[in-house]
Amino acid sequence: MGTYNKGILGPFSGKVGTVVGANWRGKDIMRSLPKKGSRKASELQLLQRAKFLIVNEFLTPINPILGKYFGSNAGDKTRINQALSYHMREAVTYVDPSFVMEYDKVQIAKGDLLGIQNPTVIASGSNGVKYNWEDNSGQGEAKATDQLVVVVYAPASNLYFYLLTAGTRSAASATLTLPTYFAGLEVQSWITFASADEKHYATSVYMGAVTVS
Incomplete structure (x- = not known):
């Protein structure tokens, strides 16, 4: 992955030939197209994807809250990324045949102000x-x-x-x-x-x- 300031026609997004242009954390980047793999995902990988999907779908509607009040922006980890990591780790459990959120472990904010x-x-x-x-x-x-x-x-x-x-x-x-x-x-x-x-x-x-x- 590379960064650039000016392309031939300026910054771009989307696929052009064999590269993809995008803006990531305020920087214009280019990366090569991923190669199609022939391997099938393992059962563990499928479970992890299902887990991510459940957590992401649950949190997305409240991203405006998480983006304000969950931890602090530190380096590459935004508040929303921190919230996703926390809930993937602590607030979801597998109940056959899928994952479910554990509401008593869900947090909409994480900070140091005296609580309720x-x-x-x-x-x-x-x-x-x-x-x-x-x-x-x-x-x-x-x-x-x-x-x-x-x-x-x-x-x-x-x-x-x-x-x-x-x-x-x-x-x-x-x-x-x-x-x-x-x-x-x-x-x-x-x-x-x-x-x-x-x-x-x-x-x-x-x-x-x-x-x-």
């Missing part, structure tokens, strides 16, 4: 999901203005809903009103706090399942 203290969740009617917690503003770097970040997922319908500003830390309570198509569905959810300037964030907490009413 003693959170609870209930379905509150009118498509609402209500979260309560203890206000721990002033401890460490926790501030009253820290914003509650919520991700809700309905496995049966593969529906997602998230909100970056569901409430403040000092409010000690927030009710999320879901779209009407969530009515009657069991949902899983995860919550975390992020500072108002989004520079600091806490490791998320799994809140379990409730049925939207």
